[in-house]
Amino acid sequence: MKTTIYTILPLAAFATAFPSAQNAGRPVATGSCCVANTSLKQDVCNINGQSGRCVPSAANNCGGQLTCIEDNRLQCDANTLERGRPLCRLASEFGVIN
Numbered sequence: 001m002k003t004t005i006y007t008i009l010p011l012a013a014f015a016t017a018f019p020s021a022q023n024a025g026r027p028v029a030t031g032s033c034c035v036a037n038t039s040l041k042q043d044v045c046n047i048n049g050q051s052g053r054c055v056p057s058a059a060n061n062c063g064g065q066l067t068c069i070e071d072n073r074l075q076c077d078a079n080t081l082e083r084g085r086p087l088c089r090l091a092s093e094f095g096v097i098n
Contacts, residue, residue, distance in 0.1 A: 029054060033062035041066060042085040057090045 022028055022044045029035045029045035034054035039045070043054040045068035053074060054066040069090050076088040 029068055032060035032068055034066040034068050036065045039066050040083055042083045042088065053085075053088050055089050057093055059090055059093075 023039070026038055026040070026043060027035055029039050029043070030047070032047055034043065034045055039054045041054060041056065043066075045052045045054050047068045047070055050070045050072070052068045052070045055069050055074070057067040057069060059069065060067045067090075069088075073091055074088040075091040075094040076086040078086045080087040082088075
């Protein structure tokens with residue numbers, strides 16, 4: 001079977017019409033701590049009615065779990081990607097390697 005541009009274009013349009021789920025199908029955490037053994041760095045989460053990211057931080061006493069930090073409290077480096085998204089950390093801890 002020959003693959004032509006006419007068969008590829010409709011497939012590309014279909015793929016862009018249905019983007020992948022947030023967090024690649026992993027649950028979106030709600031609350032100060034992200035989902036243990038499930039959430040990954042830079043996953044989307046919700047805290048206090050706001051959107052945030054799961055990042056390593058001791059701010060919310062989550063122990064070994066990632067912490068959900070509101071977007072307005074994050075500092076991000078658009079030139080450094082982590083799991084396909086800009087690397088973000090709690091602004092007061094930005095620059096600390098973890």
